[in-house]
Amino acid sequence: MEINNLFGGASQTQPEGDAPISYKVKNVSYVSYLNTKPLVYGLEKGLVKHDFVMQKDVPSVCAERLLQGEVELGLIPSIEYARGKGGLKIVPELCIASRGAVKSVALFFNQDIRRINTIALDTSSRTSVALLKILLLEKFEIEPQFVPMAPDLQEMLQKADAALVIGDRALQYQASFPNHLDLGEEWTDMTGLPFVYAFWAGHELSLSNDEVTIMQKSYEIGAQNIEKISREYAVGKTQSWQFYQEYLTRNIFYKLDEDEKAGLLEFYHYAFYLGLIEHIPELHFYEDQ
Numbered sequence: 001m002e003i004n005n006l007f008g009g010a011s012q013t014q015p016e017g018d019a020p021i022s023y024k025v026k027n028v029s030y031v032s033y034l035n036t037k038p039l040v041y042g043l044e045k046g047l048v049k050h051d052f053v054m055q056k057d058v059p060s061v062c063a064e065r066l067l068q069g070e071v072e073l074g075l076i077p078s079i080e081y082a083r084g085k086g087g088l089k090i091v092p093e094l095c096i097a098s099r100g101a102v103k104s105v106a107l108f109f110n111q112d113i114r115r116i117n118t119i120a121l122d123t124s125s126r127t128s129v130a131l132l133k134i135l136l137l138e139k140f141e142i143e144p145q146f147v148p149m150a151p152d153l154q155e156m157l158q159k160a161d162a163a164l165v166i167g168d169r170a171l172q173y174q175a176s177f178p179n180h181l182d183l184g185e186e187w188t189d190m191t192g193l194p195f196v197y198a199f200w201a202g203h204e205l206s207l208s209n210d211e212v213t214i215m216q217k218s219y220e221i222g223a224q225n226i227e228k229i230s231r232e233y234a235v236g237k238t239q240s241w242q243f244y245q246e247y248l249t250r251n252i253f254y255k256l257d258e259d260e261k262a263g264l265l266e267f268y269h270y271a272f273y274l275g276l277i278e279h280i281p282e283l284h285f286y287e288d289q
Ligand SMILES: C=C(O[C@@H]1C=C(C(=O)O)C=C[C@H]1O)C(=O)O
Pocket: 031, 033, 035, 059, 060, 076, 077, 078, 096, 102, 104, 105, 124, 125, 126, 127, 128, 129, 166, 167, 168, 170, 197, 198
């Protein structure tokens, strides 16, 4: 679907007697997983006033849309910020991070991890793929072959010895599939730092200060409604709402604080030394509000 044709493009309005005002609809691509809901709660429920056109995608597609200029703002995998040609800015203070076990980013396997020869990789992911490669080399000292696949654990494990899955599916699988490695836990165990999976990023002039504040307000309201989000999400699911509430409060962290920034830069250093990115980027933020 060409979202630009549907929603985008500049439009002009000319109020009577006034100078022309040009305004452009801002397209936003955000991740469809449960862990994103607190960030977009205020926007989705209409509790903060905004003119964004919101579009749900998997993380790899959020990045593609932003880097190809189809959207002005994306909730992008952190590794893709380092792959952009510069000029991207981060919405300050917000991210999707873990400070230990994350629960929804896991490597599932049926045999001793040191004997793994092939790994199926969830095509929705960018950051966790890089994180996995770092952990396999630095911690487990193995160099298996990788096969990109849709995130269906059964099919993945038929084709490969292990499978990386992220997001809601991983959250569901890890509760019932004991042989898995939690990548958030492994990272923090190795580095002592949080791990940052994603954040809001846009092109330099894409967002006004007011729009940055809107994104921050949306999360503030989301943070006050975690129980509601968990109860709504649990309808028709296998786990209780308390399970999802615990995930959103004890596994996922949304504040991009100094420790998170240090974890992010450490990740970029590893990624650079392993040739996964061509340079270590500086973190540029939209003006602090
Ligand atoms: C923690 C998670 O982070 C996600 C993992 C991403 C990746 O691997 O590229 C990107 C965005 C995040 O939403 C998750 O969704 O499970």
